[in-house]
Amino acid sequence: MPINQMTATEVANRVINKNELFILDVRNQSEFKDWKIEGENIEVFNSPYFDLLDGVEEVMVHIPTDREVLVVCAKEGSSVLIAEMLYEAGLTAVSYLKGGMKAWSEHLEPVKIGDLDKGGSIYQFVRLGKGCLSYMVVTNGEAAVIDSTRMTDVYIDFADHIxxxxxxxxxxxxxxDHISGGRQIAEKTNATYWLPPKDATEVTFEYQPLEGGNVVTIGNTAIDIQALYSPGHTIGSTSFVVDHKYLLSGDILFIDSIGRPDLAGLAEDWVGDLRETLYRRYRELSDELIVLPSHFMIIEELNNDGSVAKKLGTLFAENHGLNIADDKEFRSMVTGNLPPQPNAYQEIRETNMGKITPDNEQQREMEIGPNRCAVR
Amino acid sequence: MIKSNSVLDATGLACPMPIVKTKKTINGMEPGQVLEIQATDKGSTADMKAWSESTGHQYLGTIEEGKILKHYLRKSSGEELTETKYESIISNHELQAHLEQNKNSIVLDVREAAEYAFNHIPSARSIPLGELDERLGELDHDDEIFVICRTGSRSDLAAQKLTSAGFKQVKNVLPGMSEWNGPVDSTT
Structure with a gap:
């Protein structure tokens, strides 16, 4: 009997629209503990497939019969098997996630953030499975892509489409935390690839140095992307102010957390930079700027339309990391609260420098797991 | 090369098949025997570990050889349930202290060669319980011998065997490698 499959896009729609869904996650406990599909009305129950091979009777008591049930595993195979067993055991509204958590991790959901003053729009690409956010600024037939993921076709096709x-x-x-698609997109489209030079001292390819004060203009009508040097997550971290309205804060400032300073150096070395950026440089900007970070950590950071964005003024009032008056307390909060480092983060950095060139399967493995670029 | 009782080829198979096949194969094996599973699915390592834990089999370790992952499992043997009979015993802790002072003491590890390969006390010698009778000649009757296994049950049998074969200073180490906190080596 054919079991229905559900695509990552359909799951993303349910997360964003806050629809109900019951997920039976059949990966092993440690993978489940590490990361899972989350949503306001999504209930998840973990029972590894290998405990169900002799029968699903025991897990049936945990599965509601009044809702759609989605079986999820790492790649797909085990979820098909278990979904079939559940169907045979009498559960009719059951499907499996096409491509498993691998597909979920790679799914990008484009959300329009708003229009630009002189025409054009800015889009956010929400990678729900990994918490990565990337952007496309479009005006007058030209586009700029910011902090892209390795799923480069999504951006290229999207630009084509519009x-x-x-x-x-x-x-x-x-x-x-993730492999950048920036260099590849630039190669495929003949675009200019900009990187902060202080982060790029070891890269093995040509790039255009992006420094504070630089202005990148897109389209004839001059939508400006102003670079603002804002170190702290890395020594080169640069923020962008787009069209005087949007602040692309990279991994420096998130909605409900702030950047971590330890992934490319020592926390103690960069915590001062982080403090300086968040408590001085950013304070000089307009409260009206809409902050568009490169990550979200928890699903509550999503707005109703699925976007992740909030006014800088609101963050100054609400984000705990921006409200620690005492310098010492800030330092200990940032350096003492560091979550585990992201999976394979050293290899990911080396890939982004062009030092190693893992194949697709290896890149996928490297990115497995949750995003951990912030401290709260 | 790690010694095993059976080898299962699960290369090229995607999840759930490596576990499905392992489960089937291990069902046909004797308790305490070691199975080598060759797989190419990267996720199989974590699943083997977790599956072993949930079923009571013992996950020994994984060796990566090019694209092939070799997982080693030892079928559950129920040895945790048996009481030890041999009376001369020494705790892990005491043995560790003793070894720090007496570098030449003989530690005899009677677990399967595959268990020994992944994790053993640096100075330990490996003679699996099943080979002990035929290899007694490798040991000296007058030496002080500390016999160790995973939980103290196989070493209990080995200590009895040694004593009745005329060895004079034999001690069983309890509880054994399962809770050993001292230095370890691996030969993988």
Missing amino acids: GAQITHVLDTHLHA
């Missing part, structure tokens, strides 16, 4: 040519690709910093 009739724009990608002319600039920018990374706010050298990423340690």
